[in-house]
Amino acid sequence: MEATTAGTAPATTTETTSETAGGETGRAPALAPLYRNWRFQALWAGQASATLGLQVADTAYPLLLLALTGSSTLAGAFGALQICATVLFGLHGGSVADRYDRRRVLITADSVRLLAAGSVPLAMALDRLTVVHTLLVAVAIGATIAYSGPVRLLAVRSVVPPEQLRQALAQDEARMSGAGLIGPPLAGYLFGAGRAVPFLGAVVTTLLSLSAALAVRFPSPPKAAEQQPRSSGGALAGFRRLAADPVLRPALAVIFVTNLAGAAMLLPVIVQLRGHGASSGGIGLALAGEAAGALAGAFLVGRLHRLAGPGALLLAVAWTCVPVTLAPLLPGGAATVFAALFLVGLGTPTLRVMIDLLVFRRVSDELRGRVVAATMTLLTIGMPAGMLGSGLLLDHLSPTAALATVAGALAACLLPATAGRTLRRATWPAES
Incomplete structure (x- = not known):
């Protein structure tokens, strides 16, 4: 890479080797904490x-x-x-x-x-x-x-x-x-x-x-x-670089549809919980489950990265979102929603770090800003699209049917990436 x-x-470490008195190259000093x-x-x-x-x-x-x-x-x-x-x-x-x-x-x-x-x-x-x-x-x-x-x-x-x-x-x-x-x-x-x-x-x-x-x-x-001003292909060069990379292209596609489904899930969940008598405070606490899970998951990044390759880990977290989308239909109300979102949140930091590592190991510095901006754009536009889509679904379907539709659509979108070999065989980049 x-x-x-x-x-x-x-700033606090030297990665270059040092010369010994005999002219031989010695080991680099240990990294500072x-x-x-x-x-x-x-x-x-x-x-x-x-x-x-x-x-x-x-x-x-x-x-x-x-x-x-x-x-x-x-x-x-x-x-x-x-x-x-x-x-x-x-x-x-x-x-x-x-x-x-x-x-x-x-x-x-x-x-x-x-x-x-x-x-x-x-x-x-x-x-x-x-x-x-x-x-x-x-x-x-x-x-x-x-x-x-x-x-x-x-x-x-x-x-x-x-x-x-x-x-x-x-x-x-x-x-x-x-x-x-x-x-x-x-x-x-x-x-x-x-x-x-x-x-x-x-x-x-x-x-x-x-x-x-x-x-x-x-x-x-x-x-x-x-x-x-137009070096390396102009403002759209970031999108072209992502589209050309055999690993980043399907990885970002999976994260995009997962984000879209997560945003589409929000409104039906709120309507569902309100229909079962949950208070505004209870709904807010339930929706905080993902942030709580992400905070806990930040301490699991290293372990999860050692457990599986980046593509396999991404698919595992994405498929977890399918049953979680249906969790609000189970008994337990706000507590069930909190637990389900907490489970999804555990994997969120792992995925963000995964994308960072892959991008920073595969993209040269002259393109890196545009690739980061393209990635942020792709992941951001899924949120309003999901919110709009869920509103349209609720105009014609019950919250239960809307959540089932979102879960089914997410599963259908994940099948091609799961069946392909690219993500499943992806490996972590070298750390130097």
């Missing part, structure tokens, strides 16, 4: 702050719009506009990550998000906050995610030696899962303390993220790349 800059620029890699830990802390702030915002802004207007449509429009902006600017964000200084891109994106986040409590203090202002903030946040997302993925990994990449990615997954578990209830608590409080919290977390970007230097593309 090709060794690339973004995966081989550690990951917790002593200050650049990784600083970037990780900044990314954790940014993720927590985004999780709080994703809950607080709809609550604010609902309080201002009483309209569920406008409350849902915030998330929809944010996702649309991320997808719309995603391809350009990948090209920018491949052509320009990545640290400057990250600093710029965090600065824009800080201004957008700060404008909300300021407008509230002046009694000038409007719905249009709030929705424009959604677009700004979505756009900054499109530019900072690929850079963050590359930056955190660029300061870790290949031998510790799996461990670093597992720690990164714990950060994402922890933020997903803590963020929504924290947003609700802060909103109850005062309408402006969660947005002030978002300002603080964004400021911490920006501080980490200012403090840490990490590798960027060569200067020559800035003078080649």
Whole structure:
């Protein structure tokens, strides 16, 4: 596999061999523990702050719009506009990550998000906050995610030696899962303390993220790349690279349909639980099962990766989602849903780390930003598509029939990849 800059620029270890007194090459020094890699830990802390702030915002802004207007449509429009902006600017964000200084891109994106986040409590203090202002903030946040997302993925990994990449990615997954578990209830608590409080919290977390970007230097593309606007095939080169790879192509297809089915499952589950008398709090706790499982699964990444190859592991987790989709039809209500989603969540960090390892071992640095952006786009568009599809299903079917349809469609989509040999025979890339 090709060794690339973004995966081989550690701060706390030397991978080159040392010369002995007799002129012979000696062994490289032992790797320093990951917790002593200050650049990784600083970037990780900044990314954790940014993720927590985004999780709080994703809950607080709809609550604010609902309080201002009483309209569920406008409350849902915030998330929809944010996702649309991320997808719309995603391809350009990948090209920018491949052509320009990545640290400057990250600093710029965090600065824009800080201004957008700060404008909300300021407008509230002046009694000038409007719905249009709030929705424009959604677009700004979505756009900054499109530019900072690929850079963050590359930056955190660029300061870790290949031998510790799996461990670093597992720690990164714990950060994402922890933020997903803590963020929504924290947003609700802060909103109850005062309408402006969660947005002030978002300002603080964004400021911490920006501080980490200012403090840490990490590798960027060569200067020559800035003078080649269409180098390596332009903005769509990432999609072409994924489509040409015999392992990444079916792997991403399986993850895409699994994400789509997971998003399509959400609304029928909520309707099903409400029909059985579950409270809003009970439904929220039930849906937190996946985040709780992912947090626990972050500590199982190494063991699961040793247990099976990447393709076999991916198919095993994907097929687990089929019976889990039907779990809400079983007795037990919210508790059953929590347990089922917890089971699926256990495998989520393993799959994310798997994609990272495969991409970072197969893609050269000059294309890496566009490949990351293409991957994020493919995995993001499945969510609104699944939500829209589930709404259409519920217009014509009962929640039970809708869940059975989603489970059947997922199984049908997984059959070709399972029958093929490519994924089942895929192996882990070398770690150096």
